[in-house]
Amino acid sequence: MDELHFDDVIVGGGSAGCVLANRLSADGSRRVLLIEAGMDTPPDATPPEILDSYPMTLFFGDKYIWPGLSAAAGRNAGGRPVVRAYEQARVMGGGSSINVQSANRGLPRDYDEWRDLGARGWGWADVLPYFLKLETDLDFDGPLHGKHGPIPIRRIAREEMPEFGRAVGEALSATGLPFRKDQNAEFENGIFPPAFSNSNDRRVSTAAGYLDAATRSRPNLTIWADSVVEQLQLNRRRATGVVVSLSGQKLTVGAGRVVLSAGALQSPAILMRAGIGPGAALQALGIPTVIDLPGVGNNLRDHPALTFCQYLPRGLRLPLARRRPNFAAMRYSSDNPGCDASDMYITASARGGWHALGTRLGLYFLWCNRPYSSGSLTLAAPDPKTYPVADLNLLSDPRDVERMIASVRLLAKLVVHPSLNPEGGDFFPASYSPRIKRLSRYSTANRIVASILGPMLDVPAGLRQLLIRLVLLNGTAFQTTLADERALEAFVRQSVFGVWHPVGTCRMGDPADPMVVVDPEGRVIGSDNIFVADASIMPRLPTANTNIPVIMAAEKISDALLRQS
Numbered sequence: 001m002d003e004l005h006f007d008d009v010i011v012g013g014g015s016a017g018c019v020l021a022n023r024l025s026a027d028g029s030r031r032v033l034l035i036e037a038g039m040d041t042p043p044d045a046t047p048p049e050i051l052d053s054y055p056m057t058l059f060f061g062d063k064y065i066w067p068g069l070s071a072a073a074g075r076n077a078g079g080r081p082v083v084r085a086y087e088q089a090r091v092m093g094g095g096s097s098i099n100v101q102s103a104n105r106g107l108p109r110d111y112d113e114w115r116d117l118g119a120r121g122w123g124w125a126d127v128l129p130y131f132l133k134l135e136t137d138l139d140f141d142g143p144l145h146g147k148h149g150p151i152p153i154r155r156i157a158r159e160e161m162p163e164f165g166r167a168v169g170e171a172l173s174a175t176g177l178p179f180r181k182d183q184n185a186e187f188e189n190g191i192f193p194p195a196f197s198n199s200n201d202r203r204v205s206t207a208a209g210y211l212d213a214a215t216r217s218r219p220n221l222t223i224w225a226d227s228v229v230e231q232l233q234l235n236r237r238r239a240t241g242v243v244v245s246l247s248g249q250k251l252t253v254g255a256g257r258v259v260l261s262a263g264a265l266q267s268p269a270i271l272m273r274a275g276i277g278p279g280a281a282l283q284a285l286g287i288p289t290v291i292d293l294p295g296v297g298n299n300l301r302d303h304p305a306l307t308f309c310q311y312l313p314r315g316l317r318l319p320l321a322r323r324r325p326n327f328a329a330m331r332y333s334s335d336n337p338g339c340d341a342s343d344m345y346i347t348a349s350a351r352g353g354w355h356a357l358g359t360r361l362g363l364y365f366l367w368c369n370r371p372y373s374s375g376s377l378t379l380a381a382p383d384p385k386t387y388p389v390a391d392l393n394l395l396s397d398p399r400d401v402e403r404m405i406a407s408v409r410l411l412a413k414l415v416v417h418p419s420l421n422p423e424g425g426d427f428f429p430a431s432y433s434p435r436i437k438r439l440s441r442y443s444t445a446n447r448i449v450a451s452i453l454g455p456m457l458d459v460p461a462g463l464r465q466l467l468i469r470l471v472l473l474n475g476t477a478f479q480t481t482l483a484d485e486r487a488l489e490a491f492v493r494q495s496v497f498g499v500w501h502p503v504g505t506c507r508m509g510d511p512a513d514p515m516v517v518v519d520p521e522g523r524v525i526g527s528d529n530i531f532v533a534d535a536s537i538m539p540r541l542p543t544a545n546t547n548i549p550v551i552m553a554a555e556k557i558s559d560a561l562l563r564q565s
C-alpha cells in the first residue's frame with residue numbers, strides 16, 4: 001500500500017474532528033489521518049491559556065484563530081452590511097479549545113425539528129444516547145445523564161456562588177422565573193447555574209477528551225497539526241485524496257473516505273472549491289461543477305447577540321485568582337406572536353475583561369436562541385488562501401429584531417437592581433466594538449491603559465457615568481438610546497453580532513430535497529465517499545450554544561461511518 005494513503009482522512013481537528021479521529025481509529029483495521037491547520041495541544045503540552053477556565057484572552061489575539069476572518073452581521077441604518085471580525089478557531093480541538101466552555105444540549109424539540117425537516121434518525125430519542133455517550137456529568141446522574149464519556153460537565157451550585165452570583169440570581173428572579181439546577185435535563189424556562197465542559201477548573205476540549213495519550217498511541221492513527229488542506233481531489237464523484245500544505249511543502253494524500261470537519265465556514269468552502277456546490281456560482285468563478293448542490297453555503301445561521309457591561313460595586317467583584325466568572329443563565333420566552341417558547345437567553349459573568357478595567361465590570365450576553373433569519377456563505381475566489389464571504393444576515397426577519405429590542409429593555413430593567421447596582425447609567429453596551437476588542441487583547445499596553453482607566457471608574461457615580469459616556473460610548477448615554485424607539489432599533493441593528501455559533505451551511509436532510517447537502521449519515525449527496533461531520537450539517541440552530549450538539553453529531557456520524565466500514 002502507498003505510504004501516504006489512509007482509509008479515512010479527517011479534515012480539521014476541531015470539536016468534531018477530534019471525536020472522529022478517536023472513534024474511527026478505535027477500529028484497528030482502519031488507517032486514520034487527522035489534519036489540523038492550527039497547532040497541536042498534546043496532553044502534556046497544552047498551553048496554560050487554553051486550559052484556563054477564563055477564556056476571554058484566547059479569542060482576542062491571533063494565535064489560535066483564523067486571523068482577519070470576518071462576517072457581515074447586521075445592517076446599518078442605510079441597509080448596508082456591518083462587517084465585523086468573526087473569530088473561529090485554528091488549533092487542535094477547534095472551538096472547544098478556545099470557547100467559553102458552556103456545555104448545553106438544547107431542548108428535545110430542537111432535534112425533533114431536525115427530524116421533521118428531513119434528518120431521519122435525528123429526533124431527540126435518537127440523539128440522546130450520543131449526548132449520554134460524550135459526557136461524564138459530574139453533578140447529576142439518571143437516565144438523562146452519562147457518567148463515562150470523555151467530556152466532563154459541571155456547574156457551580158448556588159451555595160458556592162460568590163456574591164455576584166447570588167446578586168444576579170436575585171435580580172433575574174424579578175422575572176418570576178424559578179431557579180433550576182440542570183439546564184441539560186430540565187427543559188422549561190428558568191434561571192440556571194451554567195454548565196461547563198470543565199473539570200478541576202480546567203478546560204476539557206475535544207483534543208483533551210478524545211485525543212488522550214492512549215488514543216494518540218494507536219498505531220493506526222496519524223495526526224498532522226500545522227497542516228492546511230488546500231484541495232479535495234476528485235475522480236468524478238469520488239474523492240481520491242487531499243492536497244495538504246505543510247511547512248510550505250505541498251503533499252498529496254490518498255484517501256478511502258474523506259470526512260470534512262473544518263467547521264461551518266470552511267467545510268462548505270472546501271466542497272465549493274472542488275466543484276461541489278451551486279453550479280452557476282461556481283462557474284462564475286471558473287470552477288467546473290462536479291456535483292450541482294445549490295444548498296452548499298446556504299442556510300448559514302448564528303444566534304444574534306448583544307453584550308453589555310455594568311459597573312460593579314467592590315463587594316461584587318471577583319478576584320482574578322477565581323478564574324471562572326460565569327454564574328447565571330436565564331432561559332425565557334419572548335412571548336412574541338409567532339415565536340417559539342424558550343427563545344431567549346441571557347448569561348451573566350462577574351468579569352468584563354482580564355484587566356483592571358474588566359474586573360470592575362459585570363458582563364451580560366443576551367441572545368436569541370430561536371432566530372428565523374439566515375444568511376449565506378459564498379466563495380470569493382477559487383484560491384484556498386482567500387477566505388469565503390460570510391453573511392450572517394442577522395435580524396433580516398422582523399421577529400428577530402423585535403425580540404432583541406424587547407430583551408435589551410428587559411435586561412436593562414432587571415440589572416438595575418439594588419442587589420447589583422441601581423444606577424442605570426452604570427449599565428452600557430459593550431458589543432465587542434472594534435474599540436472594545438482592541439482593549440481586550442492581551443498585551444502589556446492594554447494592561448497599562450486598563451490599570452489607569454480601571455481605578456478611574458471608582459469615582460462618584462456622576463463622574464464615572466460621564467467617563468463611560470465619553471470614553472466607551474462615543475458621547476451618548478445608553479439610557480438616552482433606551483428611551484428612543486428608533487435609536488434603540490438602530491443600535492440593535494448596528495451592534496448585533498453572531499455569538500460564534502455558525503451552523504447549517506451543509507444542511508443535513510432528505511436527499512430528495514434539492515437544498516440538502518448531506519444525508520442523515522453525513523454523506524455528501526451524489527458523492528461516493530465524501531462526508532461532512534461538523535456544525536455545517538445542522539439543519540437549524542439548537543436552543544443552545546453549539547459545542548456539545550456538534551460533539552453529539554460527530555459521535556453519531558462516527559457510528560454511521562463505522563457501520564459502513
Ligand SMILES: Cc1cc2nc3c(=O)[nH]c(=O)nc-3n(C[C@H](O)[C@H](O)[C@H](O)COP(=O)(O)OP(=O)(O)OC[C@H]3O[C@@H](n4cnc5c(N)ncnc54)[C@H](O)[C@@H]3O)c2cc1C
Pocket residue numbers: 011012013014015016017035036037038059087088089090091092093094095096098099100101102103104227228229230261262263264266499500501502534535536545546547548550
Ligand atoms: C470564541 C468562541 C466562543 C464560543 N463559545 C462557545 C461556548 O461557550 N459553548 C459552546 O457550546 N459553543 C461555543 N462556541 C461554538 C463552538 O465552539 C463551535 O460550534 C464548535 O467548536 C464548532 O465545531 P466544528 O467542529 O464544527 O468546528 P471547529 O471546532 O471550528 O473546528 C474546525 C477545525 O478545522 C480546522 N480547519 C479549517 N479549515 C482547515 C483546512 N483547510 N485544513 C486543515 N484544518 C482546517 C480549523 O483550524 C479548526 O480547528 C464558541 C466558538 C467560538 C469561536
